[in-house]
Amino acid sequence: MQLSKNNLQEKLDQIYDVILIGGGAGGLSAGIYLQRYRLSSLIIDKGKARSFWMQELHNYLGLPPDTPGRVLLQRGKEHYASLDGDFLNGFVEEVVDEGETFAVKVKVGRQNSIEAVFRAKYLMAASGIIDYLPPLDDMGNVYDYAGYNLHVCMVCDGYEMTDKKCGFFAGSEAAIEEMVFNLSWFTPYITIFTHGVFTVSESLKTKLREHGYPLIETPIQQFLGKNHQMTGVELTDGTIIELETGLISMGSRYHNTYLKGINLELQGNNLVTDKMCRTSHPKIFAIGDLKLGLNQVIIAAGDGALAATAIWREIRRETGARPWVENLPNSAIKC
Structure with missing residues (x-):
């Protein structure tokens, strides 16, 4: 009833x-x-x-x-x-x-x-x-892609990211330590975004460089794409970074x-x-x-x-x- x-x-x-x-x-x-x-x-x-x-x-x-x-x-x-x-x-x-x-x-x-x-x-x-999602002024822009090719679970969707250019959207340094190197099992083409909300230690920066993973600390202005398929991000300084998929780990x-x-x-x-x-x-x-x-x-x-x-x-x-x-x-x- x-x-x-x-x-x-x-x-x-x-x-x-x-x-x-x-x-x-x-x-x-x-x-x-x-x-x-x-x-x-x-x-x-x-x-x-x-x-x-x-x-x-x-x-x-x-x-x-x-x-x-x-x-x-x-x-x-x-x-x-x-x-x-x-x-x-x-x-x-x-x-x-x-x-x-x-x-x-x-x-x-x-x-x-x-x-x-x-x-x-x-x-x-x-x-x-x-799940916490990247906090943008236009949250509708996040929901355009969340659940499509912007994922929140590596166990569920890691296979979908195989060998694709992946943006990893982190909420803390611990999230980077815990997830990025496991994500590399599916794809090594990982770019890490902090959205400017936390500081990454020099030791972790060194480790990321040693693996060739770019670290972007400039905040995100918006996600780019069409028909619910995210193709990259535009940063607040106007820089555009092309992506094919993404994984959110912001807690x-x-x-x-x-x-x-x-x-x-x-x-x-x-x-x-x-x-x-x-x-x-x-x-x-x-x-x-x-x-x-x-x-x-x-x-x-x-x-x-x-x-x-x-x-x-x-x-x-x-x-x-x-x-x-x-x-x-x-x-x-x-x-």
Whole structure:
């Protein structure tokens, strides 16, 4: 059921088996499994999952390589709806652990918004991360190419950059150290851009020179290209540098602030989980980009299946086997 400001009141007294925060590939996969396990679930989604603006999913098994991420999400949402799962577009502000249940506080509606509280026995965090993009005056110019041949994930898209002139757009010196020399596995034709937002040490500059990688510290004025294919950048001094592809590594924000009131084990910014995606809290699961592991759409979908199955097994054990009442001794059978 699609919930909105007009009909959510009828669900406020319900205690769901699971509330899932995030309606990307991981959240939808988990929701589908939960509904197939005959459990009750609510997905709360803020919109624009990371995979939404991926223009081509080249590495998702069984899909045509030019399938846009939004198509995958739409099909997943339709599948979930066909299984009678509840879905709400809203922003989760806070989660409170009440002991037997979690209270999930949600803001619904961008204008004239209202607040609502939903409750569940289990919680699944599937809200992912938000990538930082090069901060230009005209951010529309960035979105013209982001998700096309301007990539944010080397593991996902390194193959697409093979032997191409690649611009590496870094947010820190650490990003250069961590990523550039790995990126060279796919292409050695790498130009590093700092956009003038941080200083590169002399030792790293020397290392880059030794590998023949140009370092550009002048800020970027705009990206160049047409039909969503980036062909280079223009710097603020008017210099034009030709490129064929790009990789952005300017950091990201983990969308998990709603969990700040719950003491969960972290490694860096990632939630630590077991092999079934359970966090250090026995009734909170984390899937996809929030947990340790690869940031891949197909991994998130697999995580959703694992976490949903772990919850079902636990509830099944607590509930016990359903008896065939009519076959029990002394059963009153009505003819």
